[in-house]
Amino acid sequence: MNLSDDIGKGPFFSLKWKVVAAVALLLTLSGLLVQLVIRDRVSSQFEATQSAHMQAQLRSWQALLDSGTDTLMQLATFIPRLEGGHDGNDLRDAIAAHATLLNLEWDIQQLAFHDMQGRLLAAWPAAPASAKARRWVRQAIATGEPVSEIDCSRECIQYLTVPVRDRDERRQGILLLGHSIAGAILSFARISGAEIAILGRPENEPDGRRTVLESWRRTVPGISNPERSLPLVRTLAARHRLEEVAAKPVLFEQNGHWYQAALREDPRHDFAYLLIDEVTDAVRDIDRTQSLILGITVTSFLVTAALLLLFLGQPLKRLRRLIAALPYIGEHQHEQVRRLMPRQRTPLTGRDEIDVLGQNMEALNEALENAEQARAQAEAHLVWLADHDPLTGLFNRRRFQKDFEQMLDQAVRHRQSGALLYFDLDDFKAINDISGHQAGDALLRLIASTLQEIMRSTDVLARLGGDEFGILVARCGRDEAVALAEKLLAAINALEFRFGNQRHHVSCSIGIALFPEHGGDIRLLLANADISMYQAKQSGQGRWHLFSSAEDYREVLSRRTLWRRKITDALREDRFVLHFQPVLDLERDALAWHEVLVRMRDGEELVPPDRFIPVAEQNGQIGEIDRWVTRHALRHLAEHPHRALSINLSGSVVADPDLPDWLEREFAEQGVAPERLIFEITETAAVENMDAAVELIQRMGALGCRFALDDFGSGFASYLYLKRLPVDLIKIDGAFIRNMLEDEGDRLFVKALNEVAQGLGRLTVAEFVEDEATLAMLREVGIQYAQGFHIGRPAPFDDDTA
Structure with a gap:
């Protein structure tokens, strides 16, 4: 079929001319846009510069007025103190003797002395006619302090009333001095090159001075260079309302010259200062700049159009070859795109845009294919993270509970027996303290690999948190479970772990619970296995214990009752202790806030939280501890107003509807700004009760508190959860931070998580920073805050080091 048949019978308009027309329109619009943007930028810069200039001139004018006040104050100190017993005649003779000198040398136009009852004793050249001056005399009598004011009722006079004291520092009377501010007006015009006018109000003029500015209802009692300035003021008043000039500087033109005017009201003196500055040169410079830009734009348009006509002929023929392959990119048929793409050529005239387009299409096709593969891998990794512990690669608590529910349901349905083995490592904390967290991580990975070699493929093996592991074995009786426990103990005891x-x-220590014999739901079975593990630890290290409801509960409940009583006594006797760990702002390299950590004092021992917090959670006392910590943290903030703190909240507070109201009362009672407090809640606690967590964060955020999502990455690590939870900060779990230097996967995960968090408007905090190299890498990745032993260990507050 002929191509012309496809075009149809309508008029033909060459693609070349369509492109030229489109580019011409685009260049025209772009040129106009550039013109508008540059005009706006230049105008804004001009306004900002002139506004700053006007403000500087107003400050200069105020400085001249302040200088006048200083001059009057200096003169007042030179006038001799009046002796007690001087009568009015003596004062009048003394004033008359020096009045001429004061007028000529100091420009004094008014001098008067009043006694402490306000009676005029002497005055030159006459008694003060201004009612305001008499009021200021009474003010100086009442306060005993100098009063400096300006009165423009008749002419603008700057007055100073000063109490006069005798040699015994007793007040003898009030000295009133006044001089005209005409000198200040002329000095301002001479120094600044701008004109100034003082605008008064007609109702303040007792002699009925004619209103000069009818539209503004203002008089002009003082003005610099009136022959030049007054016509400008009249023109400004005719064109602009007074409110416009008062709101911001205005630009106006008269006789081919441009001026800018600024007005500042002086409510204390009931008049205003009007500044007028000529800006003709600046305005003309702006016009010349815009004309030059317009000329450049038009020239560029003409040259571009000519070049398009010259070069658009032959390249259009090659463009058709690319069009056929283009749709397949959007359909993700990347192999089809590669088959349809024309070969890359090397013409004698050199490669042009069409060749680059073809190359870019190939690169785009390849990049999209790689991006789709990377996205699939990332999604698979996120799915993997939702079910796995990133440190050991084992199942996490979420997947463990899910599989546990299925296995328990099958055991009940088919009347089979299964076994739960719950264990943790003995003295794991000591290994962390002696060799560091990296040693602890290495040991956990070694344990995981050892367990995977022992367990069957049908068994479920998971890291439940910290150094705690869980194993589910289907169709397993008492003897098989005990045999497996002894096999595990032997394998782990045989390990030789060296670090450095x-x-x-x-x-x-392993606790064993059989299901459904020892419980019909997961929570109860985990609790019973935990009890058994505790019993195994009591028997010594490297032991197992099978749950027995007849024996174990009594001892465990006894111990729990003991700890419950200890916690109750500690709350009553105020024996909890706060420690503080610093958080570093990596951008400012400065302290950002401290995380609050709680300890319990038991006699001479300082009990760490991992020994009493689990008991408090089981006994329902954790809410009281949360409130104790919060209340004492608020007291600490009240005593140290420059500090900010973060507090860990237990998972139980998510369902506590009274917490925000209680917290609001505590803020009011302690007088602490809520913005200084950050609450941390773990990712697992938030996700387990998402709706309640969102509501709690929103209610406490309304008070002004900030929220951080703690241990992110250790649980579900879902983008959906991160997007839904309205938190301010994301604390990346230390399992990803510790091995960033050696593990590229952890480094990429931290970088990706930081970019996602910042894209959602969240800030990021890295936990467990233990060396300078890790800190430098966190800065490189873009993490905002860091926390760990390298920055500071938890410690009681010390005023000398805080």
Whole structure:
């Protein structure tokens, strides 16, 4: 079929001319846009410069007025103190003797002396006619302090009333001095090159001076260069309302010259200062700049149009070859695109845009294909993270509970028995303290790999948190479970773990619970297995214990009752202690806030939280501890107003509807701004009760508190959860931070998480920073805050080091 048949019978308009027309329109619009943008930028810059200039001139004018006040004050100190017993005649003779000198040398136009009852004793050249001056005399009598004011009722006079004291510092009377501010007006015009006018109000003029500015209802009692300035003022008043000039500087033209006027009201003196500055040269410079830009734009348009006509002939033929392949890119048929793309050529005239377009299409096709593969891998990784512990690669608590529900349901349905083995490592904290968290991480990975070699593919193996592990074995009776526990103990005891120069013995304590024999739901079975593990630890390290409802509960409940009583006594006797760990602002390299950590004093021992917090959570006392910590943290903030703190909240507060109201009362009672407090809640606690968590964060955010999502990445690490939870900060779990230097996967995860968090408007905090190299990498990645032993260990507050 002929191509012309496809075009139809309508008029033909060449693509070349369509492109030229389109480009011409685009260039025209672009040129206009550039003109508008540049005009706006130049105008804004001009206005900002002139506004700053006007403000500087107003400050200069105020400085001249202040100088006048200083001059009057200096003169007042030179006038001799009046002796007690001087009568009015003596004062009048003394004033008359020096009045001429004061007028000629100091420009004094009014001098008067009043006694402490306000009676005029002497005056030159006559008694003050201004009612305001008499009021200021009474003010100086009442306050005993100098009063400096300006009165423009008749002419603008600057007055100073000063109490006069005898040699015994007793007030003898009030000295009133006044001089005209005409000298200040002339000095301002001479120094600044601008004109100034003082605008008064007709109702303040007792002699009925004619209103000069009818439209403004203002008089002009003082003005510089009136022959030149007064016509400008009249023109300004005719064209602009007084409110416009008072709101911002205005630009106006007269006789081919441009001027800018600014008005500042002086409510204390009931008049205003009007500044007028000629800006003709600046306005003309702006016009010349805009004309030059317009000429450049038009020239560029003409040259571009000519070049388009010259070069658009032959390249259009090659463009058709690319059009056929283009739709397949959008359909993600990347192999089809590669088959349809024309070969890249090297013409004698050199490669042009069409060749670049073809190359770019190939690159785009390849980039999109790679991006789709990377996205699929990232989605798969996120799905993997939702079910796995990133440190060990084992299942996490979420996946463990999910599989546990299915396995328990099958065991009940088919009347089969299964086993839950719950264990943690003995003295794991000591290994962390001696060799550092990196040693602890290495040990956890070693344990995970050892367990995977022992367990069957049908068994469920998970890291439940910290150094705690769980194993589910289907169709397993008492004897099989005990045999598996002993096998695990032997395998772990046989491990030789070395880190650096330290050699550590490894052992674990295992609690065993059979299902459904020892419980019909997951929570109860986990609790019973936990009890059994505790019993195993009591028997010594490297032991297992099978749950027995007849024996175990009594001892465990006894111990829990003991700890419950200890916690109750500690709350009553105020024996909890706050420690503070610093958080570093990486952008400013300065302290940002401190995280509050709680300890319990038991006799001479300072009990760490991992020993009493789990008991408090089981006994329902954790809410009281949360409120104790919050209340004492607020007291600390009230005593140290320059500090900010973050507080860890337990998962139980998510369902506490009274917490925001209680917190609001505490803020009011302590007088602490809510913006200084950050609440932290773990990712797992938030996700387990998402709706309640969102409501809590929103209600406490309304008070002004900030919220941080703690241990992010250790649980579900879902973008959906991150987007839905209205938190301010994301605390990246330390499992990803510790190995950033060696593990590229952790480094990429931290970088990606930081970019996602910042894209959602969240700030990021890195936990467990233990060396300078990790800190430098966090800065490189773009993390905003960091926390860890390298920055500072938790410690009681010290005023000398805070």
